């Protein structure tokens with residue numbers, strides 16, 4: 001594996017180990033980005049994935065990267081090489097995808113930006129491991145097989161650590177974090193759209209606080 005790949009993987013690991021939960025955020029208004037990220041950081045959740053699902057996402061990433069101390073802001077829903085480069089230009093510290101494709105893996109190899117690609121089967125996880133990706137997003141975690149499925153991957157694929165995301169809640173996060181091959185979970189439950197729309201940053205900081213108190217042995 002190239003030295004660059006080793007250091008980008010180390011960076012992904014360090015982001016995933018900042019806290020038990022990566023906040024997955026869908027923003028409708030760019031002006032919400034900075035106070036929202038500050039609330040998450042204040043609650044103890046510094047890893048924030050802003051999904052490229054809305055027109056304001058890149059501007060939001062730029063604002064958070066420039067203005068929020070202590071945050072590790074990444075771009076989620078990176079679907080192609082163009083998204084990948086746009087995320088890097090906006091100042092994202094990492095990029096995340098629901099799956100992966102040959103073109104995306106090529107773009108990631110040509111870039112400095114640490115990358116967390118998605119997998120949801122043993123074969124996909126093995127394909128990514130062959131390309132040097134020890135840290136992977138297991139997505140969509142619940143519909144793709146749930147806790148039992150991911151637990152069953154731990155023994156045959158001991159080198160792979162997952163950030164399980166998709167369908168996880170405050171109530172179920174603990175079960176996921178107890179798996180030896182789950183280093184963190186991702187989820188949107190910390191930033192419900194009604195609280196974001198209402199600008200209720202205090203409530204979001206409280207949800208982040210609860211999430212930060214979860215523990216992962218992975």
Ligand SMILES: O=C[C@H](O)COP(=O)(O)O
Pocket residue numbers: 024076165166167168186187188189
């Ligand atoms: O990674 C992105 C997912 O949409 C987050 O899933 P969730 O909304 O079920 O937490």
Ligand SMILES: CC(=O)C(=O)O
Pocket residue numbers: 051075076077078096097098099118137139
């Ligand atoms: C689902 C996912 O991985 C993403 O939006 O990045």
